[in-house]
Amino acid sequence: MEGLRKAVVRVRRKIASHRKLYEKNEEAVKQHLIGEIFQALGWDWNNPEEVRPEERTEDGRADYALILNGSVFAYVEAKNLSVNILKRDEPLRQLARYCFNSGVKYGILTNGAVWIAIKAFEEGSSLHDRILISANIEKEPLEKVVLKLSFLSKSRIVEMERLSSLLRALELSFSGLRREGYSDDMLLSYLTSREGSSTIPVEELSGNETPRAAYVYEGGWKLLPLPEQSIKGVLLSVLLYLEKRSQGRKAEEIRKAYEHIRRIQLEPKTALEVLKKLGEEEKLRISVEV
Template identity: 75%
Template structure:
């Protein structure tokens, strides 16, 4: 996901810096914007076994065909940035015709900034009703757009429809609960609560336990992988977490502490004492699953 986020950030910067080029030049949109996103999504953009440009259909040529298991899984239709793909119906209808006449179930329409994924056909439904998601890199939070775009990754696109439905249900539930007066922070905390029901806080440990898992509460519970089943392993995992979330001098000091701990034996009791000190000093909550 981090690679996709960085690619989306670069695409946003390109659009901001060279909007005039992308408004007039569809080929620049394809090469500079669309290609970068799909490569970050795990597609080998220059491999005809995965991506085929100018794919012929009965109604014309689709800009790209995404290939899975030797078959076309989805068509991608590109427009220049001057085309408002959200308001104009014809580009989406054109894409749907390509898909329908070729028996291809899914299509992606994009001008580089706005991305629309659509289910091409379903009896008794209108085209706009079959839109699976719309991601707008310029006009919605980047993390939200990136999460939706991730459904087009090579690893996830087979489950595109199911995942899009789950994401939509999450959005509707979240919005509904907000309207009922629940604060957003409380709902996010609820969703992020990943602590095991059997997890035990540090205050209840004696120093003789052999933990199976560790959790740290920092804007929600997070599961930490253990390098070994011991309180020393918990301490190592917590130090790694703190290093990743720290900067500058503090990060360097935590790294030194981690590397020192790797070289020396540490008793269970000492590891527990250090963990409790970290809880107090860092304002974290640490629990273990036994």
């Protein structure tokens, strides 16, 4: 996922810096934006056994065909950035015709920023009902975009329909529970808690526990590397986390504190007091798995 995350960030930067180019030049969109994403998704962009440009269909040429096990799995249709593929129906219908007339089940439409994946045909459903993925690199949170685009990876695209259904169910359930008054924090804690683990907020620790893992809350629970299985180890891992989050003089001070604590013997209860105070000062939620 990290490679895809970096690719999405690079594409965002390219669009921000060269928007006029991508609004006029479809070939630049293909080479600079679409190719970058597909390569991060594990597709060998220059291998005709995986990706074929200008694939002929009965209705014209699809910009690309994605090949799996020697057969076309999906067509990819590219537009320049000035084409609003979310509002204009024709590009999506064009893609659906390519797929339907060739017996290809899936299609992907993109202008480099917006990505739409469809199931090309299904009796009794409209084209918009068959949209499996809709991701907007410019306007959606990074993690949402990365998760949805990951369904198009070479290793997962055969499961794209099932994965998109699971994600839709998750989003509907989350929204429903929100409307019932449950907080985001409570729901995220529920979703990210691990079976068989006992995670305790540092405020509830006594100092006699042996930590197995440490977490901080950052839009979701983030696992911290634990240098040693002790309360001191938790304190050290939180200091390293805060150092990476800080800049300048504050980062230097945290590093000095880390080095000092690392060298000295520190009683668990003393380390816990420091950890609690640190959490209060930094308004940081810290939990420990024991």
